[in-house]
Amino acid sequence: MPAAAPPSERSVVTRIAPSPTGSMHIGTARVALFNWLYAKHFGGTFLLRIEDTDRERSTAGAVQVIFDGLQWLGLQPDAPAVFQYARADRHREVVEAMLRRGAAYRCYMTVEDLAAERERARADGRAIRSPWRDRDPAESENRPFVVRFKGHLEGETVVNDLVKGTVAFRNKELDDLVLIRSDGSPTYNLAVVVDDHDMGITHVIRGDDHLNNTARQTLIYQAMGFALPEFGHLPMIHGEDGAKLSKRHGAQAVSEFSDMGYLPEAMRNYLARLGWGHGDDELFTDAQAIEWFDVRDVVRAPARLDWAKLAHINNHYIRLADVPRLCDLVIDNLRRQDMELPADTKTRLLAAIPLVKDGAKTIVELGELCQFVLKQRPITLDEKCRSLLTEETRNLLTRLMDWLSKQDVWTPTALLESLREFAKAEGVGLGKFGAALRAVLSGGASAPDLASALCALGSDESLARLEDALSQVR
RNA sequence: GGGCCCUUCGUCUAUCGGUUAGGACAUCAGAUUUUCAAUCUGGGAAGAGGGGUUCGACUCCCCUAGGGCCUGCCA
Numbered sequence: 053m054p055a056a057a058p059p060s061e062r063s064v065v066t067r068i069a070p071s072p073t074g075s076m077h078i079g080t081a082r083v084a085l086f087n088w089l090y091a092k093h094f095g096g097t098f099l100l101r102i103e104d105t106d107r108e109r110s111t112a113g114a115v116q117v118i119f120d121g122l123q124w125l126g127l128q129p130d131a132p133a134v135f136q137y138a139r140a141d142r143h144r145e146v147v148e149a150m151l152r153r154g155a156a157y158r159c160y161m162t163v164e165d166l167a168a169e170r171e172r173a174r175a176d177g178r179a180i181r182s183p184w185r186d187r188d189p190a191e192s193e194n195r196p197f198v199v200r201f202k203g204h205l206e207g208e209t210v211v212n213d214l215v216k217g218t219v220a221f222r223n224k225e226l227d228d229l230v231l232i233r234s235d236g237s238p239t240y241n242l243a244v245v246v247d248d249h250d251m252g253i254t255h256v257i258r259g260d261d262h263l264n265n266t267a268r269q270t271l272i273y274q275a276m277g278f279a280l281p282e283f284g285h286l287p288m289i290h291g292e293d294g295a296k297l298s299k300r301h302g303a304q305a306v307s308e309f310s311d312m313g314y315l316p317e318a319m320r321n322y323l324a325r326l327g328w329g330h331g332d333d334e335l336f337t338d339a340q341a342i343e344w345f346d347v348r349d350v351v352r353a354p355a356r357l358d359w360a361k362l363a364h365i366n367n368h369y370i371r372l373a374d375v376p377r378l379c380d381l382v383i384d385n386l387r388r389q390d391m392e393l394p395a396d397t398k399t400r401l402l403a404a405i406p407l408v409k410d411g412a413k414t415i416v417e418l419g420e421l422c423q424f425v426l427k428q429r430p431i432t433l434d435e436k437c438r439s440l441l442t443e444e445t446r447n448l449l450t451r452l453m454d455w456l457s458k459q460d461v462w463t464p465t466a467l468l469e470s471l472r473e474f475a476k477a478e479g480v481g482l483g484k485f486g487a488a489l490r491a492v493l494s495g496g497a498s499a500p501d502l503a504s505a506l507c508a509l510g511s512d513e514s515l516a517r518l519e520d521a522l523s524q525v526r
Numbered sequence: 527g528g529g530c531c532c533u534u535c536g537u538c539u540a541u542c543g544g545u546u547a548g549g550a551c552a553u554c555a556g557a558u559u560u561u562c563a564a565u566c567u568g569g570g571a572a573g574a575g576g577g578g579u580u581c582g583a584c585u586c587c588c589c590u591a592g593g594g595c596c597u598g599c600c601a
Contacts, residue, residue, distance in 0.1 A: 069601090070601090071600080071601050073600085073601080103601060105600090105601080106600055106601065108600090109600075109601090163599090166599090170597095170598095173528095173597090174527060174528075174597085175527080176528095177527070177528050177529090178528080179528090179529090179597075180597085198599055216530095216531065216532090219530070219531080220530095221529075221530075222529080225528075225529050225530090225597090226529095227597075229598095230598080230599050232599085233599040234599060235599080237599085239598095239599070239600090239601090240600070240601045241601090243601095244601090259595090260530095260531065260532090260594085260595070261594090261595050261596075261601095262595090262596090262601090263530065263531065263595075263596080264529075264530060264531090264595070264596040264597075265596075265601095267530090285531085287531085287532075287594085288594075288595085290593090290594085292537080294593070294594095296594075296595095322538095325538065325539080325550090326538065326539095327538085327539090328539090329538080329539050329540070329549095330540095331539095331540065331549085332539090332540070332548075332549045332550075333549095333550095334538090334539090334549075334550050334551085335550090351538090351539075352531080352532060352533095353531095353532050353533065354531095354532070354593085354594065355537090355538065355539090356537060356538080357537095358537050358538060358551070358552085360537080360551060360552055361537070361538065361550075361551040361552080362551095363551090364550085364551055364552090365551090367564095408563090410563085410564055410565090411562080411563040411564050412563090413563095417563095421562090421563085471560090481560090482559090482560050483559090483560060484560095485560085486559095486560030486561085487560060487561070488560095489560075490560065490561065491561095494561095498561080498562065498563090499561080499562090500561095500562090500563085500564095501559085501560070501561085501562095501563095502560055502561095503560095
């Protein structure tokens with residue numbers, strides 16, 4: 053058992069406790085981030101506990117999804133994960149102690165009894181109570197039973213929440229919750245309390261869907277004489293229409309955000325800014341977030357996921373990201389789309405990415421912006437491209453080829469200057485041959501400005517593509 | 527039904543009794559222009575409603591409305 057020092061005197065220990073029943077929700081990611089920020093702010097410890105007490109729904113695959121999600125987000129726990137189900141004996145041990153203290157009782161109600169009681173309780177506007185609170189277990193005829201917490205009929209339980217403030221519950225509103233199921237397995241409300249206590253958690257930062265549970269859990273802490281941690285309940289994330297985030301709103305799993313080409317540092321920045329702020333600061337580093345963060349400053353109202361703002365922040369981090377990393381991400385992404393890639397893809401992308409990344413909101417978009425450089429010669433021109441190659445433009449492009457072949461500095465600025473000079477020498481505007489040149493260079497794919505496109509392609513490839521096109525349309 | 531939480535521009539937020547209610551994203555207009563984007567300049571845009579308290583309320587209190595959560599042998 054850990055030292056009994058009150059949480060306020062120990063160094064900060066936070067945790068996230070997801071249940072492994074599917075994908076990792078973006079809301080879980082934000083809760084993880086806030087716990088991580090809070091722990092790091094105080095030089096404390098951030099832990100992970102897998103809440104797998106629901107044996108029906110928990111899967112090993114979902115556990116892996118959580119590990120992967122946290123790793124991708126860069127929110128590594130400071131210790132190996134604790135698996136809740138593995139601690140079932142300890143949970144039962146605590147319940148035995150509660151039984152001895154008279155803080156819990158065996159309840160032999162049948163499913164039918166329970167349903168009837170639930171109905172009565174509802175009609176009376178009170179919480180569920182079992183007649184077995186006061187009955188002698190000997191009358192049970194050895195029927196199966198659950199262990200229930202023996203709630204208080206009077207008084208109130210106060211939760212001092214770091215974000216919601218003081219919240220009071222009348223004890224009569226708090227039901228006699230099940231601690232141990234009839235199959236002997238511990239339930240969530242019991243397990244969280246025991247595990248948070250045993251793991252030395254000082255700050256329980258979680259979604260505000262647990263605010264009501266906190267009162268019930270507080271009763272268990274008190275019954276066991278466990279020191280109460282601090283609580284901080286974060287509002288949930290909603291979709292753009294203000295309703296609870298669901299499939300209808302698009303992505304909700306962390307993995308989907310990664311697939312769509314969002315950068316983890318962008319996610320951290322965006323998620324931190326969602327429901328928390330530090331003055332007018334919008335774009336900040338992890339170090340700044342850690343320095344500034346405090347759960348007490350978390351906004352009390354639910355926040356909506358704003359894709360446009362996420363995209364804007366992601367663009368900011370794509371600009372900041374170094375090219376080789378972006379290159380690897382783009383290649384991964386294109387492979388996932390089953391795109392056929394030339395052998396020298398990496399070289400081509402390395403040349404193109406610096407010239408186009410400022411305009412990319414996601415890695416997927418960045419991949420699209422690089423399409424022109426990935427085309428392999430000879431590029432077949434579609435109808436639209438061909439129609440741009442009138443006799444006049446073909447003549448212009450032929451002379452431009454000659455002009456460019458004498459160009460020795462292949463930088464966007466030098467090339468832009470050169471194109472302008474060429475146009476001037478020809479006595480035409482850039483518009484006269486710009487569209488045609490673009491078509492020839494890109495083969496119809498999206499491409500950056502002409503100078504950048506030429507630069508990304510390099511002189512050999514650029515001239516060859518011109519040559520191909522001119523001979524093709526002769 | 528009962529309990530609890532929440533409510534500032536379209537969205538995320540600042541404000542912690544005295545501000546022309548600020549910023550960001552989005553949007554609109556203009557500039558730039560070889561496509562798209564980016565970039566630059568400028569504009570519009572908010573305290574849910576009603577009562578109090580106070581010299582003074584977005585800020586404190588109450589009511590109403592709307593949204594959310596819990597009310598499981600799910601977590």
